[in-house]
Each structure stands twice: as structure tokens, then as C-alpha cells.
Amino acid sequence: MNAETIGVGTELLLGQIADTNAQHISAALAEIGMDVHRHTAVGDNLGRMTLAISEALTRCDALIITGGLGPTPDDITREGVAAAMGLELRRDPELETLIRRIFKDRDRPMPDSNLRQADLPGGARAIAPVGTAPGFMVDGPRGVIFALPGVPWEMKAMLEKVVLPELTVRSGAAAIVSRQILVLGLGESLTHEKIADLVDAQTNPTIAYLAGKGQVRVRVTAKAGSRTSAEALIDPVEEAIRARLGPAAVPGDHTGLTMTLAALLLARNASVAAAESLTGGLIGVELTRAPGASDFFRGSLVCYSDEAKREVAGVPQSILDRFGAVSEQTAGALAEGAAYRLGAGLGVAATGVAGPAGQEGQPVGTVFVGACWGGRTMAHRVFTYGDRDNIRALAVTAALDLGRRMIEGTA
Amino acid sequence: MNAETIGVGTELLLGQIADTNAQHISAALAEIGMDVHRHTAVGDNLGRMTLAISEALTRCDALIITGGLGPTPDDITREGVAAAMGLELRRDPELETLIRRIFKDRDRPMPDSNLRQADLPGGARAIAPVGTAPGFMVDGPRGVIFALPGVPWEMKAMLEKVVLPELTVRSGAAAIVSRQILVLGLGESLTHEKIADLVDAQTNPTIAYLAGKGQVRVRVTAKAGSRTSAEALIDPVEEAIRARLGPAAVPGDHTGLTMTLAALLLARNASVAAAESLTGGLIGVELTRAPGASDFFRGSLVCYSDEAKREVAGVPQSILDRFGAVSEQTAGALAEGAAYRLGAGLGVAATGVAGPAGQEGQPVGTVFVGACWGGRTMAHRVFTYGDRDNIRALAVTAALDLGRRMIEGTA
Known part of the structure; x- marks a missing residue:
């Protein structure tokens, strides 16, 4: 079975x-073993929407x-689906009652x-609203259509509650599992040279490269009858790839460097704190992206000014005067200040010039990261490139990776 | 002229x-007055990619x-474009020389x-690589095709340097200008009720609603021969909408609340500092998204633990004991601590429970924001909903908006 989104x-x-x-x-469908073949986006235009829906229904x-x-x-998706399938819209009495009650309960006129939201293409079944917009599902000549609200959290709730269970039943329980190997310090083509014969020899799992934000990721994807069988197909291929790439391949599944770092910290009953300048809070955001961060993350000192670096993170004025705010020495002192002031075993830091203009005579893209762990402090310059977003993302990756390597003793 | 992306x-x-x-x-094309009618995404599959390209070329x-x-x-986009247009691939000698030189300059084998990257569909012109991947452009029977690398910063550089100038010449200089009015505290349907007759009466500018992350935004979009003429069409419509919505409509173009806040601060030669818990650094990230943030942003204290709230942001232990970390009182104390410790005129803060589990007996979604300005401190509970990302985004918006209203004297 294959799916498309519009x-x-x-x-x-x-x-x-x-x-x-x-x-x-798409990520959710991959987990239940459905291939997604196409994404489409269209505007609030009935003709063009109807065409896109009709085309997708044939595929x-x-x-x-x-x-x-x-x-x-x-809001004309109801009309678009009805037109593409040659159906009339009918008002659903249960939905009408439900919508009236939602407003009554909130004591709002x-x-x-709003009653337009109770209109469904003939034969469609309503999906109860999570916020205020109902969804619906309707069987077409070949496949099934689900219409969900565009607000992400309402969409996600209906996907979990209705769409995935329904599709799991319809598709049988195959699984696609994908694992990512993060490669730092090699380009995409050198990575490829090292493993080209493996790539060519493989059909299941498949091997692909993803480049961007200063990293190459090698993705190994297997299809099998179950998640466990898919994992078993991936294991030997991953091992072979890692043997070729050596230390450039970061250990662990790169669902995130963050998860690797968190596991290292939790295993040592330790925690991390950050001090950051050009990243503006992104190190903290990255470390708190997933729930449970409070078990290993203390906090981050976002120090945009020299005064903040001195007063909040405790960077000595002498270091700022002698080496400047964008320097190896300041990166190290920021990491130490974060660990000390926030009471964490690991301190990580990033300072640099995100652009678009240079600063203190340093060109755009100059970044230093630092980390301290177990009485040692290290800092180094990072090779960055690209625009402001890319430079900031590279700085986050480099700071967390230095922290990881210091804990592992490979820095 | 209309465009599509794949x-x-x-x-x-x-x-x-x-x-x-x-x-x-799409945002860049809107600025030069080109309508985008469809986005498509396809995988690394030659047949399906070729079909999508062929279809788009007819539209x-x-x-x-x-x-x-x-x-x-x-990487088979070169092959896909050639197949869709019935062209052969030919090796471009200048590109081959360039690619060889890039590696030689970097002293890498x-x-x-990599020479596959010098292969272009017959008749195509190369677009010089910004990173390592060249792009190309080729004229089809109806329209022009541009093929750009997928790495965002490489794509953006080629878009600016080659695609936009080329399309501006081809399309003549019309402009689409879009302005957004941020509406806080009214739902989408109540917003609509207040301005429905304006929406129905308008064709240029058009008026649309965007819901999500706890905000409704009303978008007013005008097409005209120039940017200035488009702005002139928008002005009276925006004024009429604001008159209907009253104080729920946040002043200024909601390219961002951040830009509104920054302007208020710069006009007063003041700066802002933050202290944040559940948002993990997102307030700092939001304030530093655009260049020039160092003119009005001092820093942010990301305090994930109670100790950090006390030691780093100076929240009194008595407040934490009596009211808890997730409380109006702690939000106010965090804002004061941020302003004091980072030497800023405005302090803003957010504390709460992002989920998925409750905390200190508080349910998921409980959020308090605080701000202090001109000797006053205010804090209030925020109505949030949705998932972890949504709750965190709402907290950022509410904290910055409270800061804005305190400076304006409307809080």
C-alpha cells in the first residue's frame, strides 16, 4: 500500500x-510500513485543489x-473532496449537535x-473534533481519503487516534525502519567513496546520504514483516558501514546527537549546562527538545553581551580584553562558567559570529566551541559555512559533539 | 506567470x-510577484520523479x-529532468574543469x-556551485526549469543570485505584498464574525485567516504593479480590520512580535533579558533570530532546575517553597532576576509544564509568564493547549507580548 499527502x-x-x-x-506512516510516494501542497482554490485530489486518487x-x-x-477542503469524487455535501446531524454543544459549553455565541463544519461529502464518516474542526474519512474507488485539520496538534491527535489504527488494519503489519549514522568531518563524496560498494550491493536495506548543516548522515532503511526483522536486517549493514568510516561515524543512532549525549550523562548520573552567545539559546532548545530533559539538563546561560559573559558566566575580564569574546579562551571559560554556576558535570559553550556582518575583526562564520568535564577544559575553532541559520546549527552540533567526545575520552 | 516547486x-x-x-x-517568489500554484515532493525514484516533472511542465x-x-x-534529478523533457545528458567541459579545480584547491582527491555533477540535460546552462553541487536551468516547451541543490544555504544562494533575477526579467515587475495582523485572545470563528463582511467584499487585497500556536493571524494580500501600490491597497483594509478587532489586534505587521518589541526597545534606548524554564532557550532564540539582536538583547537565563532558578536567576527560595516553580510569583521573580542580573530595562520570563507528564501537581500546559519594566512587575497564567511544541511556542509569544504591553502601558 502507498500513500500521498495533500x-x-x-x-x-x-x-x-x-x-x-x-x-x-510521513514519519508516522513509515513506522507502520506504508510507503509515501508524494507530497503535494495547494492553495485555497477549488479548481486546483480538486485537480490535485483527483490525480492523487488515481495513484x-x-x-x-x-x-x-x-x-x-x-476553508473549502470539504467542497474539494466532494467535487473530486462526484459527491454532494450533506449536513451531518450528529456533528451539528456536537458543534452547537462545544459553543454552549464554552458559553460563547x-x-x-460554523455549521459549515458539519457538512460532509455523502458517505463520509465524521472524525470528532479535537479542537473545534471535525475531520472526516471517505472511501474512494481505489483508496481511502482522510481529511484532517491543518493545525498541527489537532492533526496529530486525529492521526494517532483514527488514521494510524485504520491504516494499520487495512495494510497488514509490515514495517519500515530507518536508522541514521551521523558522520562528522568527512564530506558527502568522501563518505560515499568509502562505502560505495556497499551502497551498490544493497537493496534491502537501502543506503542513502543526507547532507546539510555541516553533517553528512548515512541512512539505512529496511522493510520487513515486523520492526524486529527490519532491525535485524539493518544491524550487519550498519556495522559494515561503521567499520569503513572509522571515528568519523558518531556512535549511536543519530535520531540525535542529543540522545547520545543524554544517555552518556544518565549512565554517569551527571548533567550538562551550557553557556552560549551566537546560538542565542539553541543549545538549550536542542537539549530540551524531547521530554525528560530535566533528568540531565540544568540550564543555559545565554550571554549576548560582554558584560553578560563576565557577570553571568564568570568569564574573566582579562580573557575578554586579551583574546576577545570570539576566541578559544572565551569558549573554554564559558564552558567552565556554565558548569560551575549551574552545578553540572559537563559544561559546553559556543561563541562566534553568526553574521551577516563581522565582529571584533573576525569574519562571519568564525565559531569557537568549548567543553569542560572531569577537571579538563578543551576548546577549538569550528569550520562553518552557509547562512546565519546554518552557522548557528553547526555551532550547536560542534559544542554538543565536543562534550560527547570529552565524556567518551576521544576528544 | 505562475510557478511550482518540486x-x-x-x-x-x-x-x-x-x-x-x-x-x-515561495516567499521569495511572492516578493517578485509570481504566484505559486503547487508544491510537490517526490523520492529518489526516477519514474515517479519524471512523472511529477512532466505534469508540472504542462501547468x-x-x-x-x-x-x-x-x-x-x-542523486538523479539530472536524469529526471532529461527524461521528462526527452533530452540526453551531456558532460559540460567547463563544469568538469571547475569541479576538478574545487578538489585540487582543497587538496583532496x-x-x-563527482564528475556526474558535470552532466547536464542537452541545452541546459550550468549554475556555478556555491558549495560543491552545480545547479542548472533549461527552457522547456512552455516554461523554464531551474534545478538547485537541496542543501538550504546552497539553494538560497543560487535563488538570490540566479533564479530571482532571471524570473524578475521574465515576469515583468509586478508585486504581491502580504501583511499579517496578529490577533490574540479571540478564536478563529469569532475573528471571522467581526470582519466577515470585509472578507466577502474584498478581491484585492484578499483577506485570509491563519490559525495555529495559540494565535489567529489575519493575512491581507494585495497584488499591484509595484510594492508601493500594493502597500497603498492594503493600508485602508488593514485600518478597517483593526477598527473591528479593537485591542485583540496586536499593533504592527506581525512579521513578528519580536520586531515590534525590538522597535519599542530601540526607540527607548533600552534592552531586554529573559529567564526561562519550560521554553529551554526559545525566548532567546526568538529574540536573536534576526541579525542586529545585540542592539537590544542582553541574554537569557535558561533555568531548568529549581537550583538554577535560585542561584542563577535569583528567585528567592521562599517563593519556590511557598508557591512552587510553576507559579505567577516565580514567573515575576524570574523576570526581575533576568533584568537585574543581565542589566536590562525589560525582563521577561516563562515557567510551566510542557509535558508530556504533569509536574508538582500541575497539569500539562500550565504556563505562567512574567515581565518587569519601569519598576513594575506583572505575571499571569496563560491559556495553552496542544502538544509540547505548541505549549512552548505559546509561552514564548505570551512572554514577549506581556513585555510589549508593559512598555506600551496597555498591560
């Missing part, structure tokens, strides 16, 4: 938001549409336009 | 990354493809596979 909303086509719903849905077994289910006149 | 890469269809390239390209005047231009065997 994101609906002119805000997508104007570039005001990215279609992160397609990403989330896929499951079509998941997000967006355009609100109460306002530009219900605008009449 | 993102190439199995990592998109596995949900490992979002197609942010489509977002960036659009400009097709921008990103990804699949690397040196490895899964060139894997032979």
Missing part, C-alpha cells in the same frame, strides 16, 4: 509556513489531506458559519 | 525533514526543483563519481 492552504504557497504536517504524517491507496476544514469561507 | 529526496517522504526549501522559494511557467544534484547514485 496540504491545503494559500499560506503554504506564499511561504508563510512549511508543510510540517506532511513530514509528521494511491491512502490520501491524507490536511487543512481547509475551518469555518471561514476560504455560535456564528452560523 | 522537492526531491526520499528523506522528505520518510518525514526526516520538512520541505522548507519550498517555503523559502506552470517556472518550475523550481531542489535536491538530487549530489555526486552519489541516489576527487572521487570519479
Whole structure:
């Protein structure tokens, strides 16, 4: 079985938001063993939306549409699905009752336009609203269509509660499992040279490269009848790849460097603190992305000014005067200050010039990271490139990776 | 003229990354007055990629493809474009020389596979590499195709340098301008009720609603012969909308609350500092997203533990004991601590429970924000909902908005 997604909303086509719903849905479908073959995004335009839906219906077994289910006149996904399937819209009496009750419970007057949300293509079954917008599902000549709200948390809740269980039943229980090996310090083509014969020899698992943000990731993806069988297919291939790449391959599944670091800390009953300048808080955000961060993360001192580096992170004025805020010495002192002031075993730090203009005579992209662990402090310059976002992301990766290597004793 | 984008890469269809390239390209095309009618994403599969390219070529005047231009065997966009247009691939001698030189300059051996990057569909013109992957452009029977690397900073550089100038020339100089009004505290449907007649009466500018992350944004979009004319069309419509929505409409163009806040601070020669718990650094990241933040941002104290709140942000132990870390009182004390310790006129803070589990008997989603300015401190509970990401984003918005209102004297 294969699936497609269609994101609906002119805000997508104007570039005001990215279609992160397609990403989330695809990752969830991969977990239950469904291939996704295409993502499409269209605007709030009935003709173009209807065409995209009609085309997708000829290709896929499951079509998941997000967006355009609100109460306002530009919300026309109901109409688009009905038109693509040659169905009429009918008001669903249970949904109407439900929508009226939601407003009554909140003690708010219900605008009449909200009743449009109770209109469904003939034969569709309603999916109860999580926020205020109901979704629906309807069987087409070949596959099933799900229409979900565009607001990410409402979409996610309906996906978990209705779509994934329904598709799991329909698809049988195959699994696609994907594992990523993070490679630091080798380019994409040198990585490829080292493992090209493995790539060519493989069909299941497949091996692919993902470049970006100063990293190359090698993705190994297996399909099998179960998650366990897929993992067993991946294991020997991963081992062979790591043997070729040597120390450039970061240990662990790169669902994140963060998870690797967290596991090292938790195993030692230790915690991490950060001090950061150009990254503006991104090290803290990265470390707290997943729940449970309070078990290993103390905090981060975001010190954008020299005064803050001195007063908050305790960087000696003499270091700032002699070497400047963007220096190996300041990076080391920031790491020490973070560990000391926040009472953490590991301190990590990043300082540098994110651009677009240089600073203190240092060019854009100059970054130093530091870390301290077990009485030692290390710091080094990082090779960065690209725009402001890329430079900041590279600095985060480099700081966390230095911390990891200091704990492992490989720095 | 209208455009479409195609993102190439199995990592998109596995949900490992979002197609942010489509977002960036669309925003840039809107600025030069080109409508984008569709985004598509396909995997590293020659048949399905070729089909998507062929279909797009029948509909659009400009097709921008990103990804699949690397040196490895899964990079097959060159082949896909050639197949869709019925062209052969030919090795470009100038590109070959350039690629050989890049490796020679870096003193690295060139894997032979890299020469695939010098292969272009017949009649295509090369776009010089910014990183290591060249792009190309080629004229089709109806429109022009641009193929750009998938790495965002390489794509952005080629877009600015080659694609936008080329399309500006081809399209004539029309402009689409979009302005957003941020609405806090009203739902989408109540917002609509207040301005429904304006929405129905408008064709240029158009008015649309964007819901998500605890905000409703009303987007007003005008097309005209120039940016100035488009702005002039928007002005009276925006004024009418604001008159209807009253204080729920946040002043200023919501390119960001951050920019509004920054302007208020700069006009007063003041700066802001933050102390944050559940947001993990996101307030700092939001304030430093754009260049120039050092003019108004001092830093942020990310205090994930009670000890950090006490030692780093100076929250009195008595407040933590009596009211807990997740309380109005702690939010206020965090804001004061940030302003005092970082020497800023405005302090803002957020504390709460991002989930997935409750904490100190407080349910997931409980958030308090605080701010201090001009000798006053205020704090309040925020109504949040949704998942961890949504709750954290709402907390950032609420903290910055409280700071804004305190400076304006409307809190």
C-alpha cells in the first residue's frame, strides 16, 4: 500500500509556513510500513485543489489531506473532496449537535458559519473534533481519503487516534525502519567513496546520504514483516558501514546527537549546562527538545553581551580584553562558567559570529566551541559555512559533539 | 506567470525533514510577484520523479526543483529532468574543469563519481556551485526549469543570485505584498464574525485567516504593479480590520512580535533579558533570530532546575517553597532576576509544564509568564493547549507580548 499527502492552504504557497504536517504524517506512516510516494501542497482554490485530489486518487491507496476544514469561507477542503469524487455535501446531524454543544459549553455565541463544519461529502464518516474542526474519512474507488485539520496538534491527535489504527488494519503489519549514522568531518563524496560498494550491493536495506548543516548522515532503511526483522536486517549493514568510516561515524543512532549525549550523562548520573552567545539559546532548545530533559539538563546561560559573559558566566575580564569574546579562551571559560554556576558535570559553550556582518575583526562564520568535564577544559575553532541559520546549527552540533567526545575520552 | 516547486529526496517522504526549501522559494517568489500554484515532493525514484516533472511542465511557467544534484547514485534529478523533457545528458567541459579545480584547491582527491555533477540535460546552462553541487536551468516547451541543490544555504544562494533575477526579467515587475495582523485572545470563528463582511467584499487585497500556536493571524494580500501600490491597497483594509478587532489586534505587521518589541526597545534606548524554564532557550532564540539582536538583547537565563532558578536567576527560595516553580510569583521573580542580573530595562520570563507528564501537581500546559519594566512587575497564567511544541511556542509569544504591553502601558 502507498500513500500521498495533500496540504491545503494559500499560506503554504506564499511561504508563510512549511508543510510540517506532511513530514509528521510521513514519519508516522513509515513506522507502520506504508510507503509515501508524494507530497503535494495547494492553495485555497477549488479548481486546483480538486485537480490535485483527483490525480492523487488515481495513484494511491491512502490520501491524507490536511487543512481547509475551518469555518471561514476560504476553508473549502470539504467542497474539494466532494467535487473530486462526484459527491454532494450533506449536513451531518450528529456533528451539528456536537458543534452547537462545544459553543454552549464554552458559553460563547455560535456564528452560523460554523455549521459549515458539519457538512460532509455523502458517505463520509465524521472524525470528532479535537479542537473545534471535525475531520472526516471517505472511501474512494481505489483508496481511502482522510481529511484532517491543518493545525498541527489537532492533526496529530486525529492521526494517532483514527488514521494510524485504520491504516494499520487495512495494510497488514509490515514495517519500515530507518536508522541514521551521523558522520562528522568527512564530506558527502568522501563518505560515499568509502562505502560505495556497499551502497551498490544493497537493496534491502537501502543506503542513502543526507547532507546539510555541516553533517553528512548515512541512512539505512529496511522493510520487513515486523520492526524486529527490519532491525535485524539493518544491524550487519550498519556495522559494515561503521567499520569503513572509522571515528568519523558518531556512535549511536543519530535520531540525535542529543540522545547520545543524554544517555552518556544518565549512565554517569551527571548533567550538562551550557553557556552560549551566537546560538542565542539553541543549545538549550536542542537539549530540551524531547521530554525528560530535566533528568540531565540544568540550564543555559545565554550571554549576548560582554558584560553578560563576565557577570553571568564568570568569564574573566582579562580573557575578554586579551583574546576577545570570539576566541578559544572565551569558549573554554564559558564552558567552565556554565558548569560551575549551574552545578553540572559537563559544561559546553559556543561563541562566534553568526553574521551577516563581522565582529571584533573576525569574519562571519568564525565559531569557537568549548567543553569542560572531569577537571579538563578543551576548546577549538569550528569550520562553518552557509547562512546565519546554518552557522548557528553547526555551532550547536560542534559544542554538543565536543562534550560527547570529552565524556567518551576521544576528544 | 505562475510557478511550482518540486522537492526531491526520499528523506522528505520518510518525514526526516520538512520541505522548507519550498517555503523559502515561495516567499521569495511572492516578493517578485509570481504566484505559486503547487508544491510537490517526490523520492529518489526516477519514474515517479519524471512523472511529477512532466505534469508540472504542462501547468506552470517556472518550475523550481531542489535536491538530487549530489555526486552519489541516489542523486538523479539530472536524469529526471532529461527524461521528462526527452533530452540526453551531456558532460559540460567547463563544469568538469571547475569541479576538478574545487578538489585540487582543497587538496583532496576527487572521487570519479563527482564528475556526474558535470552532466547536464542537452541545452541546459550550468549554475556555478556555491558549495560543491552545480545547479542548472533549461527552457522547456512552455516554461523554464531551474534545478538547485537541496542543501538550504546552497539553494538560497543560487535563488538570490540566479533564479530571482532571471524570473524578475521574465515576469515583468509586478508585486504581491502580504501583511499579517496578529490577533490574540479571540478564536478563529469569532475573528471571522467581526470582519466577515470585509472578507466577502474584498478581491484585492484578499483577506485570509491563519490559525495555529495559540494565535489567529489575519493575512491581507494585495497584488499591484509595484510594492508601493500594493502597500497603498492594503493600508485602508488593514485600518478597517483593526477598527473591528479593537485591542485583540496586536499593533504592527506581525512579521513578528519580536520586531515590534525590538522597535519599542530601540526607540527607548533600552534592552531586554529573559529567564526561562519550560521554553529551554526559545525566548532567546526568538529574540536573536534576526541579525542586529545585540542592539537590544542582553541574554537569557535558561533555568531548568529549581537550583538554577535560585542561584542563577535569583528567585528567592521562599517563593519556590511557598508557591512552587510553576507559579505567577516565580514567573515575576524570574523576570526581575533576568533584568537585574543581565542589566536590562525589560525582563521577561516563562515557567510551566510542557509535558508530556504533569509536574508538582500541575497539569500539562500550565504556563505562567512574567515581565518587569519601569519598576513594575506583572505575571499571569496563560491559556495553552496542544502538544509540547505548541505549549512552548505559546509561552514564548505570551512572554514577549506581556513585555510589549508593559512598555506600551496597555498591560
